Amino acid sequence: MTASNLGSRVTGWGFGVFTIGSIAWIALGLATGQPNLVWQNAILTALNLFGIWRWLGRQAGLEKGAGKAAEESSAAPGEDLFPVSLLGKGRLVTLDGDEVGSCVDAMAQCQSGRLAYLVASEGGVAGVGETLRRVDWKRAAVDGDRIRLRLDRATFASLPTLEKDRWPGR
Numbered sequence: 001m002t003a004s005n006l007g008s009r010v011t012g013w014g015f016g017v018f019t020i021g022s023i024a025w026i027a028l029g030l031a032t033g034q035p036n037l038v039w040q041n042a043i044l045t046a047l048n049l050f051g052i053w054r055w056l057g058r059q060a061g062l063e064k065g066a067g068k069a070a071e072e073s074s075a076a077p078g079e080d081l082f083p084v085s086l087l088g089k090g091r092l093v094t095l096d097g098d099e100v101g102s103c104v105d106a107m108a109q110c111q112s113g114r115l116a117y118l119v120a121s122e123g124g125v126a127g128v129g130e131t132l133r134r135v136d137w138k139r140a141a142v143d144g145d146r147i148r149l150r151l152d153r154a155t156f157a158s159l160p161t162l163e164k165d166r167w168p169g170r
Contacts (some may be wrong), residue, residue, distance in 0.1 A: 008063055019045060070082050100156050106118045135149060
């Protein structure tokens, strides 16, 4: 739950499950006279409580603020805003409406701040067996919580693949 990157709520509740487990281990350590088990899980309980605060408190508030700003921008004159954090988890949808993967990162230009390209993940399970592809930003647009690609499934599949540790510098 904590490693799945499914949002602040799922991650926060994952820390809640960990907290229950560490409290149970403390009880077992006290019942069986194992002080090392008690101390270890007391520290883990403190870390888990911090995780709950971080994900169900702070991060949930930040996501709410970003969502509200994006919503308000659609009613204001000028171009709509979107939370950049979406680029690390947004689902990619083609012109045909097919989901072809998810965005795992993006590269931006240092001086202008403009996005150069997205790194798309396709297939695989938890990163194992996935294929990474470069999608030029001019071929993408944010649409709510998704990233709409200005290409079809076949064109997406023909994009060059990237190695996990070697992305283009331009």
